[in-house]
Amino acid sequence: MSILIVDDSKAMRMIVRRALHQAGFHQDLKEAATGAEALEVVESGGIELVLCDWNMPGMNGLELLEKLKSLGRTVKLGFVTSECATDIQMLARQSGALFFITKPFTPDAFLSALEPIIGR
Amino acid sequence: MGQLATIYKEGITSIVVDLFRTMMTTEVSPVPSERHSSHGQLTALVAFGGNWKGVLEFECGSAEAIQFARRFMQNDEYHEVNDDVRDALGEFANIVAGNLKALMLGKMTLCTPSVIEGSDYSVRICGGSIVGESWFSTEAGSFAIRLIEDIGVREGKN
Numbered sequence: 001m002s003i004l005i006v007d008d009s010k011a012m013r014m015i016v017r018r019a020l021h022q023a024g025f026h027q028d029l030k031e032a033a034t035g036a037e038a039l040e041v042v043e044s045g046g047i048e049l050v051l052c053d054w055n056m057p058g059m060n061g062l063e064l065l066e067k068l069k070s071l072g073r074t075v076k077l078g079f080v081t082s083e084c085a086t087d088i089q090m091l092a093r094q095s096g097a098l099f100f101i102t103k104p105f106t107p108d109a110f111l112s113a114l115e116p117i118i119g120r
Numbered sequence: 121m122g123q124l125a126t127i128y129k130e131g132i133t134s135i136v137v138d139l140f141r142t143m144m145t146t147e148v149s150p151v152p153s154e155r156h157s158s159h160g161q162l163t164a165l166v167a168f169g170g171n172w173k174g175v176l177e178f179e180c181g182s183a184e185a186i187q188f189a190r191r192f193m194q195n196d197e198y199h200e201v202n203d204d205v206r207d208a209l210g211e212f213a214n215i216v217a218g219n220l221k222a223l224m225l226g227k228m229t230l231c232t233p234s235v236i237e238g239s240d241y242s243v244r245i246c247g248g249s250i251v252g253e254s255w256f257s258t259e260a261g262s263f264a265i266r267l268i269e270d271i272g273v274r275e276g277k278n
Contacts, residue, residue, distance in 0.1 A: 008232060011208040014193050015143070055214070057232050082218025083230070103215045104142040 001118055002028040002046045006038040006064065007053040007080070012103075016051055016080060019107045023118070035059025039067060047075055049117060054081035054088065065095050076117060080110075124172070127223050128252035128267050135219040136256055136265065139212065144191035151257045153264070161185075162201065163236045163243050164213035171226030173270040175245050178213040182237075184261030185209050191260060206235040216265060247272020 003020065007013045013031050020029060030047065032038035035056055041047060050068075054061040065077050078099035079092050089100045101113045133150050140148040162185045164178040180188070182201050189198050189208040198205055210233030217230055236243065248268040255264050 009207050009211045009214070010204060011189070011193055011211050014195075018194065055218075055230050055232055082215040084219050084222035086222075087227075103218065104139045106142045109142075 001025075001048045002030070003118075004030045004032060004038060004041050004047045004050045006032045006035065006050060006056070006061070008033050008056045009053070012053065012080070016110075019110045022107055023111050023114070025118075035061070035064035035067070038064055039071075042068060042073055042075055043071075050075055050077040051080050052077055054079050054083045054092075062092065062095060065092075065097060069096065078114075078117065080105075122251070124224065124267075124269070125251050128220070131220060131223045132216075132252060132254050132265060132267075135216055136254070138219075139215050140258060143215075144188065146191055146258050146260060148256045148258050151255050151262065153253060153255045161237065161239055162206070162209055164206075164209040165234050165236070165243070166210075166213045166217040167231040168217070168221065168228050169231065170228035172224060172228050174251070175248070175268045175270070176213055176217040176220065177243060177266040177268065178209060178216060178263060179243075179266070180209070180261065180263035184263060187260035188212065188258075188263075201237060206237065209233075210235050220267070245270065 005013050005016045017029055030041055032041050035058055052061040052064060061079055068075060076098050078097050080101045082103040084102045092100050098117055099113050101110055137148050140146045161182040162180060166176045168174050185201060185205050186198050189205040190196050192208045214233050221228055221230060245268045247270055249271045251267040251269050253264065253266045255262060
């Protein structure tokens, strides 16, 4: 499965990448620091799952999700974010997000949330 | 004590302990502020907008910031403050602010973090009033968290 990590924080992208490595993903991991970059990567093809931050400069995560839907992209998307409020989580789910992982998280909790999606 | 100060006081320690325990495998203890007298050399700020306006600050010295970044990213190659260290500090403030926001009432938004670096400086939020200030100690060093309300905006004094 090709996975795109979208987060304006390089540190968080590194942590998510490391957690995925621990789950056995060593290939097909791409990164984007903004929603606009993420759109470009998805448009280039091959991405099956997007792990996305909520608050980012420019286009936020929800706007990225809506943009992907409006473009007809069927890529799976879930949020990895410090936004913990239940109304935000409900909004994400209603918009079609498959999962909502809140920071801070342990690698085990992160992978447990992803397991149903990535099938490991 | 106001409602917000109560929410801050009751929530901040568990949020910070959880952050350091889960993502840095480091134990954190609250300590009295009088144990620390010097200003930190890095301050990460996350602004709140919407129904409540204010700023959350995460402040520490540069040596502590490097140690925290090493643990956060599991990378011992950081020996000086660089973009990665500043980025990690901004993420700490972001995580604390995001978790604190979930406890606060009303619709709010969070801005992306900003990080100030320097020596012998202090941060002053115009019209700001400190809601809560907490100091914490870890084996990698100490740091401070502050929640500052923008009173000027709330009372229309801009």
